[in-house]
Amino acid sequence: MKSKRFLSTIELAKILGISRIAVFKKIKKGEIKAVKVGRNFVIDKKDLGGILEKSLNKKARIDIDKAVKRVIKEYAEALKLLGTT
Secondary structure, eight states, X not given: OOOOSEEEHHHHHHHHTSOHHXXXXXXXXXXXXXXXXXXXXXXXXXXXXXXXXXXXXXXXXXXXXXXXXXXXXHHHHHHHHHHTO
């Protein structure tokens, strides 16, 4: 299956974990390059540059932090014992 070249503002908002309005604001500020098609904007994936990587890395960091906190909470005693050997 061939990957889509363009994203809608809704699709990009879901990927970035932000609202559609936030995507529009970034387009207006020039942070995201978009082309108006009718009443909507489309975003070429090649024009996103590092936006996707930064957002995905931020989300990954949040997920990792949550996982570490859960492990510490659930296995604190075992971790302490491992640290003493």
